[in-house]
Amino acid sequence: MPRKQNSSQDKKEEKKITPSKTRVKTIEKEQFNILLHDHALEALPYVREGFYKLIFTTERYTFNKKQITVPSVFLQSNTCKNINIEEIQEHEGGFVCIFNSKFIESNLLKKIQNIFKVSSFKNLIWTEVDETKYSTLAYLFQNLFEEYNQIYFENNFKIKSLFQLTLSEIIQLYQSNFPEVEKEASLNVAQEFKALLEKQFPIESPLQKISFKDPNDFAHYLQIHVNHLNFVSKKEFGKTTSQVIQEVITQEACQLLLHTDWSILDICNVLGFEYPQHFNVYFKRNMKMSPLQYRQHHKVK
Template sequence: MMRITNVSQINELFGNEQLKHPLITLLRPNEAKIVPEIKEKICVDLYSISLKDGSECKIKYGRKMYDFQGGTLICLAPGQIIEPISRAEIKEFEGWNLIFHPDLIRSTNLGAKINDYSFFYYESYEALHISDHEKEVISGVVDSICAEYQQNIDIYTQDVLVSNIELLLNYCKRFYGRQMLTRKHESQDIVQRFEKLLKSYFDSDEPKNFGLPSVRYCSEQLGYSANYLSDVLKQETGKNAQEQIHFYLIEKAKDMLLGTSEPVNTIAYELGFKYPQHLSVLFKKKIGVSPNEFRK
């Protein structure tokens, strides 16, 4: 596996001139001086925001149902894997790819909250599909970023770059919100399938055998990334995936406390808790009283 750890490697790979800022670069792959043949998987330790424009490209980001033909935006966090890419596929990539090193935002407000932008961890088929107007908006921000990092570096350079990157990410968050609203029917279907999955899980012996269901388990069963599933649930229900699991768990515990005479410890084990006291802690946190007090 090829590993890319700095912006300079990206510039060398595509024949970019060594630009004036070592932590950020903008690629237009189909216009690159060198069109590489990438025959192995790549692990990139950089943030990447890519806009695929024009005709459909076969780079293995994948595509699914979408709303607009204007373009597809892909966001990747450091450490994610990109599949091998042929030279022909790179030549077909119309659009741009903004790449920056984590050090650029380290010790900034954006660096402290970068994980709040959960779309960096979505799966490929959960990409953002933007309209022509939205494309103009974000491309304008990217043009400003490009113009800034090509100037001589001064004491304001990092602040200007980071504030523009944050603006770009906030637009992405807004447009993802729009996409989830326009896919209302699909989102409601996800909620129903999630609820059905939890009911099926807790009605079986799986909690006793395998413990509590994790967000990752649920997302894999439904065919989505954990972050995307949580964001859809939050949009539709006001609770993310973990909160939904806890909600269903507490409701199930209430039924067992009032509908059976089993001790609290037994109920905890049947619900998948490794340690019974963990049920009591969670129950009191959510309901305000202990399981025994609730039963009384």
């Protein structure tokens, strides 16, 4: 396992790298900060309200009664407390990032929050970094640090992109190291999606109208990418997001056709269809007959 070694020359060079005052002010508006820390784990207990903290360290320590002798990462929310870390050798340092939810994309934030919910350590993501990922993460953090300390304002977008990539790499690493946590997180997303869909029904009045009908509507509300929602749906239900939605809406359409005297146009409106012909095509595709045929056929019976 490659480890970060700081020669005296390296330390001298590090001391020369200091953020400019202008740069700090600009980044503070963007809710982000990164520090090269000789004692990275010492920053772990510090919690700034409303912020998250990401630490990449090469230090050796004992965590949860386990000796850690390889590089590792910690990602904690501001509500994470009482982390028991015992050092077992001199500090080797690392990087410390402070950021809040406005600095990262909503779907990435949702992934982090979902993992927090099912993690063994509430509001804390922790994992060892294997040899393959070490060089990638070390490169990303070093680049983040260097870009952050440039004087030029136009680097903001690059810093955001680098940080999103860094977080994505860490989440992927965590999910591969703890597949059972990823499974539970996926199940939580699936349950949230199904609950959001089903709570729109039953429809009690022609004046009522469903708010969510398209997969993108659900993905936006759940703050995840629509492709991830589709992946979770197929994994948990064996069906695509669209298929799950179609089944529930079609079932409600059947109930309204049989148990109300509402017009086809009323039923079309409450189920979120802009035009009756669209509803007719949708219903016929799922039930092999038109809404009117379905109502007449079952009323005769």
